[in-house]
Amino acid sequence: MIWNETKECMSRDELHNLQSARLKKMVSRVYHNVEFYRKKMQQMGIEPGDIKDIDDLVKLPFTTKNDLRENYPFGLFAVPQSEVVRIHASSGTTGKATVVGYTRRDIEIWQECVARVLAMDGVGPQDKIQVAYGYGLFTGGLGLHYGAETIGATVVPMSTGNTQRLITMMEDFGATAIACTPSYLLHIAETLEEAGKIDNIKLKAAICGAEPWTDNMRKEIEEKLHLKAYDIYGLSEILGPGVAADCEYHTGLHVYEDHFVPEIIHPETLEPCKEGEVGELVFTTITKEALPLLRYRTKDLTSISYDKCECGRTLARISRFKGRSDDMLIIRGVNVFPSQVEAALLELGETSPHYLLIVDRINNLDYLEVQVEVEERFFSDEIKELENLTKKISHVLHSALGLSVKVKLVEPKTIARSEGKAKRVIDKRKLI
Amino acid sequence: MIKQLSVFVQNEIGSLAGVTSVLKDNNINLRAIASFDTPEFAILRIVVDQPEKAKSLLSEHGFAVKMSEAVAVELIDKPGALDGMLHVIADAGLGVNYIYSIVVREGKVPLMIINTEDLPKTAAVLREKGYTVAEQEDIKS
Known part of the structure; x- marks a missing residue:
């Protein structure tokens, strides 16, 4: 099912116009509300008025994880603290965590994005979904949780750490979907096999992410558990899970471009890559309120395709990740x-x-x-x-x-x- | 009191030989050797004729080495001799951390090398009971 057909299937021209309008507003907002960006833009001799449409994105400064660290904890926030309704944090490169914030509207957009992913994966109000990502500062648990509630599924907030209890509830509740890391799902599958319980399980969809995995792992999961497994991608700096996800054709992850504009750049020259060429993935958030980021360098290496997908979505697709341009491990x-x-x-x-x-x-x-x-x-x-x-x-x-x-x-x-x-x-x- | 060297070695094939080859190449004579292992690493304890030289050579070769003192006591070669010695130590309220021996001493009696939390007291109580506590010179040759 396509959750938001207007947005997910809009023509590239319409999308171009939408992104341009949103980018202009966003640039003006960060220029006036975030000192860090105002200074950077002034140094580069750019004013908000210079950004006329989405193609002007390349004129804007990059943002790195280090910028977040140097402005720890709230230095890059663009709204007063009274408008921030949630904080999440992930590990920083040295000691200090990377802190992100959300306004109520940001949370709604996050829910919308995860709802799109779940609908794409065939999950709906009839489903019982076990969310087995960590709950807490990590965005995985709560991100999937709110999205699953938005589509009306019955959410079982398992969090991580107790495989036996997860399996018992999976059996007793007749869970039909699960969200967790792909390696953990394989571990669950093996535990079920050993206990001779694999045929009692009613799972039909798995939403896997938070770590790199291969197509072979997906097939192994699907064969063992007789379900369809899907890839979900996200990073807390941009949103959390739900920035991009793959559909049943598994030909790349659809990026929710009406909120996050992707670019692929050469990690060294920082010049844009051609369509299909592998480079570093960069995102500009064009609707985020609490923590809007310009050209955030994810350090994830991938390529992009703008062709329309067989599923009907017109959103750009990024390929499975080819590694990192830094030394981060997951x-x-x-x-x-x-x-x-x-x-x-x-x-x-x-x-x-x-x-x-x-x-x-x-x-x-x-x-x-x-x-x-x-x-x-x-x-x-x-x-x-x-x-x-x-x-x-x-x-x-x-x-x-x-x-x-x-x-x-x-x-x-x-x-x-x-x-x-x-x-x-x-x-x-x-x-x- | 004598000097012993403790060397950190990993539980890997050839790790002890790595230590002994440094000693051999520099003509240092080993008097006693004992290895205490855990699953991951071992502490190799050795008594040599030239402890200072051995310490600096091993450090130069990249080993983590610590030189420390231990009590060396002459042990008469008859049943119950060690039992008697250990009772003297226990009766003084001292716990033995580890114990090993120098057996070959060219005609002299074996030496037990003992580590406790209080070495001077250990040496004193043993001497009091008539045991001969050896010094570094006694193990030179």
Whole structure:
């Protein structure tokens, strides 16, 4: 079902006009309300009046995660705090979280976007959906929750962390849809298989996202659970889940361009890429009130197509992600920057700051091992002291990353020091 | 009191040999060796004839090494000898962290190397009961 046919199927010309009108308003709003953008635009010699239509987007300054960090927590907000009804946060590159805010209207748009995704995935008022993304500061849980309520589905807010309870309720309630990370869904499928319960399950749709996955993983999920699995994409800086999603043809993720205007750029030259060429995905929000962002660099690598989809939607499609232009990892749906590990180790100050992250997927669950070099001046000759050190490191990394971590102490100078960019990560998961 | 070296090694093939080859290449004589392991790593404890030299060589080779003292007590080679010694320590209210031995001493009796939370007190109570506590010079050759 197409939730909002007017918007999702509008002609490219109409969309062009809508985006142009919205961009003009948005640029004027950020210029007058956000000092950061006003200064940037003044430095570049641009005024709101220079932006006449959506093609003028390229004249505007970029925004990065670092800009959000430097303006932590609310420096880029464009409305008074009294208009902000919700805050979410995700991990920053070093220590400080990336904080995002929403007005009531922003929340409504978010609900609308997730409703479009769910309708596209065949979910409606007749469905019972288990939302098994984390609830809380992470946008996954609440984002899907509100969208599912908007379409009138019965929402079961599972959150994460208790697979047995999830399975029991899935069986007892006769859940027909689930929203969670694809790796977790595979884990659920295997747990169901082992318990011989796979035939008791009535799931027909799965809305998977928050981490990269392959088409093969989708097919595996679909075969094991006899359902249709769909990809949902989002990032808290722009909205949360619901920025883009794929339809039953799985030929890329439709971007809700009436709210978020995508561009693909060369990550180094920052010049626009041609249609179909792989580059970094950049978004400009054209309706956001609390945290409007100009040309936000997502660091996700993908390509774009503006062809009309077989499903009837005219919205541009971005391809499955081809990686990142930075070193961010997504582990169990949690964004992890290697620099966070370094910052936490330096703050603890009881080891050398040399570390190696080893990411693996065992039984469809991601595992993160952090190898840390023992430093002679902190080396105790007592095993219990070394075990305490291991525990202490696990604890600080757990609070820094929001993820449980296996810590392995290694001998000094055994982690390779390469000239230039150090090899800090070994990812054995082969997701792309 | 004698000097021992503790070396951090990973539980990996060849990790102990990595330590011993540094000692061999520099003509350092090993008197005792003991390894205490966990699933992930081990602490290798050694007594050598030239502890300061061995410490700096191992550090240069990138090992995390700590030099510390331990009590070395002569042990008469007869049944119950160790039992008697351990009772002296326990009766003094001292806990043994670890214990290992130097057996080969060219005609001399074996030495037990003991670590407790209070080394001077351990040495004193043992001496009081007539045990011979060895010094670094005693293990030179």
